[in-house]
Amino acid sequence: MPIYEFDCQDCHSGFEKLVRGFSAIGSVTCPQCGGQQVQKRLSTFASHVAGGSFSLSAPAAACAPGGA
Template identity: 50%
Template structure:
C-alpha cells in the first residue's frame, strides 16, 4: 500500500499520506500549517523527482 511519510519543511510536522500516483506527491500539503513545502522521508528521490522541480527533497534529511 503506497503510504508515504512526509515532513514539513515549514513547521517540522511529520505525517503519513496515502498517495496513489507520483503526481500526487507534489500536491501533498502539511496538515498542520498547510504548507506545500513537504518532503518525502523515503528515499524515492532516486527514482526521479519528476514534477517537484527541486532536488532539495533528496538532501534535506540526512
C-alpha cells in the same frame, strides 16, 4: 495502497499520507499548517531494514508484499 511519510519544512512536523500516483506527491500539503513545503521521506520499509533493528518479534514476511 502506498502510504508515504513526509516532513513539513515549515512547521517541521512529520505526517503520513496516502498518495495515489507518483505525480500526486507533488501536491501533498501539510495537515498541520497547510504548507506545501513538504519533503517525502524514504519509505519506512527501507529504513526499517537498513536500521537493522530486527529485535522485533514480527517476522520479515509480515512486511514483505505478497509474502502472505
